[in-house]
Each structure stands twice: as C-alpha cells, then as structure tokens.
Amino acid sequence: MLSDMTFGQYYPSESPVHRMDPRAKLLLLIVYIVAVFLAKNFYGLAVCLIFLLLAIAFSRVPVRSVLKSVKGIVILILFTFVLNVLFYTPKEGDVVLFWRVTVQGLVSASFFALRIIFLVMGSSVLTLTTTPVSLTDGLESLLAPLALIRFPVHDLALIMSIALRMIPTLAEETDRIIRAQKARGADFESGNLVSRAKALVPVLVPLLVSAFRRANELGDAMDARCYAGSSKRTKYKKLKFSYRDLLALLVTGALLAGVILCNVYAYLLPVLY
Amino acid sequence: MRIVADGLTFTYNRKTKFAKKALDDVTLTIREGSFFGIIGHTGSGKSTFIQHLNGLIPVESGTLTVGDLDLSKGKKTDKKGLRALRAKIGMVFQYPEYQLFATTVYEDVAFGYHNFFPEKSKEEERAAVFAALRTVGLDDSVADKSPFDLSGGQKRRVAIAGVLVSDPEVLVLDEPVAGLDPAGKNELMALLHRIHDGGKKTVVVVSHDMDDVAENCDALAVFSEGRVVMTGTPEEVFSRRKELEELRLDVPVTRKIADALAEKGLGNAFPLRSDDFVRKVAQLYRGKRV
Ligand SMILES: Nc1ncnc2c1ncn2[C@@H]1O[C@H](COP(=O)(O)OP(=O)(O)O)[C@@H](O)[C@H]1O
Numbered sequence A: 001m002l003s004d005m006t007f008g009q010y011y012p013s014e015s016p017v018h019r020m021d022p023r024a025k026l027l028l029l030i031v032y033i034v035a036v037f038l039a040k041n042f043y044g045l046a047v048c049l050i051f052l053l054l055a056i057a058f059s060r061v062p063v064r065s066v067l068k069s070v071k072g073i074v075i076l077i078l079f080t081f082v083l084n085v086l087f088y089t090p091k092e093g094d095v096v097l098f099w100r101v102t103v104q105g106l107v108s109a110s111f112f113a114l115r116i117i118f119l120v121m122g123s124s125v126l127t128l129t130t131t132p133v134s135l136t137d138g139l140e141s142l143l144a145p146l147a148l149i150r151f152p153v154h155d156l157a158l159i160m161s162i163a164l165r166m167i168p169t170l171a172e173e174t175d176r177i178i179r180a181q182k183a184r185g186a187d188f189e190s191g192n193l194v195s196r197a198k199a200l201v202p203v204l205v206p207l208l209v210s211a212f213r214r215a216n217e218l219g220d221a222m223d224a225r226c227y228a229g230s231s232k233r234t235k236y237k238k239l240k241f242s243y244r245d246l247l248a249l250l251v252t253g254a255l256l257a258g259v260i261l262c263n264v265y266a267y268l269l270p271v272l273y
Numbered sequence B: 001m002r003i004v005a006d007g008l009t010f011t012y013n014r015k016t017k018f019a020k021k022a023l024d025d026v027t028l029t030i031r032e033g034s035f036f037g038i039i040g041h042t043g044s045g046k047s048t049f050i051q052h053l054n055g056l057i058p059v060e061s062g063t064l065t066v067g068d069l070d071l072s073k074g075k076k077t078d079k080k081g082l083r084a085l086r087a088k089i090g091m092v093f094q095y096p097e098y099q100l101f102a103t104t105v106y107e108d109v110a111f112g113y114h115n116f117f118p119e120k121s122k123e124e125e126r127a128a129v130f131a132a133l134r135t136v137g138l139d140d141s142v143a144d145k146s147p148f149d150l151s152g153g154q155k156r157r158v159a160i161a162g163v164l165v166s167d168p169e170v171l172v173l174d175e176p177v178a179g180l181d182p183a184g185k186n187e188l189m190a191l192l193h194r195i196h197d198g199g200k201k202t203v204v205v206v207s208h209d210m211d212d213v214a215e216n217c218d219a220l221a222v223f224s225e226g227r228v229v230m231t232g233t234p235e236e237v238f239s240r241r242k243e244l245e246e247l248r249l250d251v252p253v254t255r256k257i258a259d260a261l262a263e264k265g266l267g268n269a270f271p272l273r274s275d276d277f278v279r280k281v282a283q284l285y286r287g288k289r290v
C-alpha cells in the first residue's frame, strides 16, 4: 500500500552498519557517490558494486528492500536509457543495429543507467540503516562549521528532522483519508488524467488541513516546553566516532583508489566492448 | 443485511519483517436489523474487521458474506459490485470530521451521493442531502456554510450525513463518540438510535464506552488480539466481568452497582439498561416500605 511509497524507510536491525556513526555513513555515502561518478568504465563500476554489496551484506538489510528503492525510479531510468541510446553520437567503427541504435550506444546507455541505479541503492542503504533522527544529527554535526558564517544549521536540521519524521505519519494519514473517501464511493483508479487529478481533491484538502493542524500542535508543544534552538542545547545521544567508523572510511578510501586506478590503467585491462 | 464472517484472518504487511496478524479466525454473525456492538482493547482488530465489511480490505483468508454478496477470497467482485456494496454499507471512520474537504456542507454531503448515483437528477440529490442533514439534526441553513467553520460536534454530524446520504442499509461506525463531550456523546447515541429505528437499519458500532454499548446494543462481540473471545447479548457478555477485566475491559456502571449491592448481601436480578435498572430499584424500595 502507501507505506511502500515512502522508499528507503528505516529497517530496524542491530548490524554493524546500523551502529555506525551517522557522520561516518554520510561521509562514506559522499565518497561512494564521487566514486560512482568518477568511474569511467565497467571495471570502476564493478569496484563500486563490490563495495555496495559489502555494505548491504554488513547491514543485514534484505536485498529486496534495497532494490525496492530502484523500483520507484524505474521510469526515470528507462527514460534516460532511451534518450542516451537515441542521442548517442556514433563513432567510427560502431556497429549499427537499426536506425540510430548502435551496440556502443546501448552499452554506454547501460553504463549511465547502472550509475543511477548504484547511486539510488547506495543512498537507500544509508536511509535503511539510519533513523531520520540520527541522520539529521549527523548532518547537523557535519554542517556545524557553517554556523560560523551565521548559517542556521540547527534550525535547518530541526526542520529536516521534523519533515522526515512526518513522512510516515502523513503517509498513514493519506491512507486513512483515501479509505474513508473510497467508503463514500470515491474512485481513484478510473477516468482520464483530468478526472483522476480531480479525484485527488477530496484527499489533498483534508491532508493539508491535517498537516497544518499537526504543525500548530507541534509548535504549541514546543513553545510549552520553552524550546529555543540555542547553541547551549545538549544532546541526549552523543555521536561517537569509533574505530569501526574509521575502518569503514578506510575501506571507502580504498574504493575511491580502486576506481581511480581502474580509470588510469584502463588501457591495461581487456576491452569489454 | 445479514453479515456472516467465518474464519476471517488478516495480516498487515504480509511476508515482511513488519508483518502483524490483525485478525485471527474471526467467526461472527451480525443479523439483519441488529444494533451490534464491537468492543475490545486498542489494537484488538476492531477497525480491521469492520473495513472488511465494505471491501476496503479484501478478504485474505476465510469467508465473508454481506447480504447476498460473497466477499470471500477468489470471488471476484467487480468495481460496480464494490460500489453498490459501499452504497449499502455506510462506513463512518474514526474522527470522520477529518475527511471533510468541500467548500460547502452541501457539496461535502453530496459527494457520496454523486459518486454512488451519478445518473440521479439534481433535485433528487438535493432531497437526499437535506434529508441526511435533517436526520443528523442539522438545520437547512448550515448547507451553505463551510464545513471548516462549524463546531466539532457539528462537523462530525456533517461527516455522518455524508455517509447517510446514500441511504445505506447497514451503518458501521468506528468509535463514533471518541473525543466528544458528554452531551455530544448522548446526542450522537440518540441519533444512532433514531437511525436504527427499532431494526429498520442495521447498526454496527465500535465503542469503548460500555455504558453506551449496554444501553443500545442487542448483541456484542468482544475482540482480543485479533480473535473474537465472546459473543452474545450485553447481559450475557457483561455477566462475565472477571474475564472482561482480564482483557482490561470495563463493565457498565449498572453492572458495577449490582455487583456492589450483591457484596452487601443485596443481590438481585438487576437489569443492565439504566432505565430498567432504576425501575427495578424503585420497585424494590417500594416493596420494602409497604
Ligand atoms: N495500516 C496498518 N498497517 C500495519 N498494521 C496495522 C495497520 N492498521 C492496523 N494495524 C495493526 O493491526 C492491529 C489491529 O489494529 P486495529 O484493527 O486498528 O485495532 P483496533 O481498531 O481494535 O484498535 C494493531 O496491532 C495495529 O497496530
């Protein structure tokens, strides 16, 4: 149902990846993304894949959950794939299959598609293993230096954590409202695009009303506790960077090095296509 | 309409880590014209059960028949059949006022009518909408107001009118008095009594208020952890006070007074409904005096 839509939902477990410092995981993801973008050939991507599979294995998250995140962007991937195939500029000696479609075009489009898939899968490992709260804690801590130039880091982190916290709540609420309107004969599945869009009004209006109501209640509750995002606030859960995190970062460093080596010494490796 | 569930079982998020068995072998008959009460602790599966009745949750295992429609698994009900079913089984969710969306009360109430009977004329629609508003005790003048300008109790009545507008044969309500003040509660229960009208319509109500249940229902089912653990008349069910308390459920106040009197050696066959109870007590008093 709708809960499937909130992709990358936290998957509770006690794995080493779950216990890692969120800052380390964020840094690791950034390095991973850089590596995926740097990779110029399938060898580089293979290195990234090994790393990704390792991360999934250590996180003890079912591969199905990770793949589910790709399901959400299948359309996007197909779309870019088709565009890449059609707008591939053929080089000398390329094998034309039909019309504009060449073997090399298909290969390079697959390469870009894999790149997107790897990015999404990597990010979903982070969100599957990290609660929204610790994710924003990590982000806040990483962005802390920006406070020096008066960037409202804490407020931003707060907004983010509230937004993340509210996604499942609103998804649940949407589910409830949809069911209630279905009970009144609402039909969300038939008709053309316009009538389908119109059918959403009875869902969106109550949803907005309830979002505002919740926001008001939350604001009142925070005021009642004299909440003010001052720098003097202490944390209930202190982040701790452990040897495990350092180890993970070293492995990620190796990933980056591996990808760069694959790029530099590409001429030494057998040509795949 | 008679509702018969046999071995109904349902699991949320099946085959995932979050799997949660919400109904476990629920067997239950709600006879036509009944004022049926469903009680049980939070999370016992009451809401899940009632959502099966109009096909919002498809039957996963077991059988369910509503009137002459078989909703059991494998029996494909097409869209038209499902819509006809939903017109006949009015479902009022918990806090129904949170589903109001239209700019006027009239439009909101007419929503269901329009969905169920698109072929009907504007005049027929008007008649149905105003009839529904009057049934819930709202003046014709609120029809042009914005539903968001009404008081909490009025909003809830508008939402209920929005369900009554299709003139359902069965009205199902999930905790209809939750969040209302005592006066609003009494008014709403009186409204349900009027709708039930001595058995002209079947009313199924999920409630936490044992007094309401004892006053109004003619049959009860007690849910616990997805199972039906007791069924019977309110008298039968509430005579099992110990078992109910083990399920962390209360008994009506009349039952408590009767028990307290019995402890003092004044036991008697006290009725459950409060007016009968008072009559009985008055009778006993007079009997003593004479
Ligand atoms: N949409 C849902 N997704 C997952 N679990 C649910 C959902 N709705 C209810 N549940 C679970 O199913 C069980 C029964 O819930 P429910 O039928 O709402 O009980 P009740 O109405 O008696 O409080 C509860 O444990 C609840 O957490």
Ligand SMILES: [Mg+2]
Pocket (backbone or CB within 6 Å): B043, B046, B047, B048, B174
């Ligand atoms: Mg419920």
